Amino acid sequence: MRKAKVHTDHLGINPQKHSSTDESEPLYYVGFNVPVGRITSEQMRRVADIADRYGTGDIRLTTGQNLVIPNIPESRIGALSNEPLFQELPFNPSPIMRGLVSCTGNDYCPMALIETKGYAIKVARELERRCAGRKIAPLTIHWSGCPAGCGLHQIATIGMQGCRSRVNGQVVDAAHVCVNGKAGPDPSPATDIMYDVPISRLVDALEPLVTYLPR
Numbered sequence: 315m316r317k318a319k320v321h322t323d324h325l326g327i328n329p330q331k332h333s334s335t336d337e338s339e340p341l342y343y344v345g346f347n348v349p350v351g352r353i354t355s356e357q358m359r360r361v362a363d364i365a366d367r368y369g370t371g372d373i374r375l376t377t378g379q380n381l382v383i384p385n386i387p388e389s390r391i392g393a394l395s396n397e398p399l400f401q402e403l404p405f406n407p408s409p410i411m412r413g414l415v416s417c418t419g420n421d422y423c424p425m426a427l428i429e430t431k432g433y434a435i436k437v438a439r440e441l442e443r444r445c446a447g448r449k450i451a452p453l454t455i456h457w458s459g460c461p462a463g464c465g466l467h468q469i470a471t472i473g474m475q476g477c478r479s480r481v482n483g484q485v486v487d488a489a490h491v492c493v494n495g496k497a498g499p500d501p502s503p504a505t506d507i508m509y510d511v512p513i514s515r516l517v518d519a520l521e522p523l524v525t526y527l528p529r
């Protein structure tokens with residue numbers, strides 16, 4: 315089996331592969347960002363409506379917790395890209411948001427040591443704000459709420475593993491931080507670089523990593 319040379323997140327509007335004998339109109343797919351996979355039922359109905367109107371009604375899920383609508387004819391791409399839904403769930407998100415992944419955390423998991431998805435979005439939004447205008451290389455930021463690692467933090471550019479820490483006698487939500495994990499054709503586990511970072515201090519700790527971490 316041929317190995318893929320690069321890892322792709324399937325975001326953006328991209329051509330689908332066709333056989334050389336296929337003479338029908340070229341087809342495209344749109345992959346768009348659903349930060350940490352959280353979507354409302356109202357948004358999901360709009361996704362289904364767009365899939366029906368522009369494609370064949372198919373919707374696919376990515377391992378990065380995002381969505382893909384395939385089978386869109388080339389002539390429909392202009393109208394598709396102007397759909398208001400993509401203001402909320404963009405197909406061209408910031409480098410910080412496009413690789414954001416989180417396990418369910420204590421919303422639904424009894425093993426979780428901390429809440430994860432809410433923290434992941436909050437920290438990412440603040441990093442986006444602080445890093446606006448800076449050049450940022452593609453990266454992934456993954457969160458797991460405990461050592462089980464369902465958020466695959468050990469294969470992320472920056473990974474967080476939830477924990478509890480003590481600050482001035484108070485027990486607070488915190489995370490261990492690891493970096494430079496990789497999946498795909500040349501995999502390697504991340505390296506731990508910080509332990510017990512209180513969530514309230516995490517943006518300060520991650521800002522230099524987002525900007526300067528060599529990749």
Ligand code: SF4
Nearest residue numbers: 417423426459460464
């Ligand atoms: S990593 Fe831990 S907290 Fe997150 S879903 Fe898995 S078991 Fe639950």
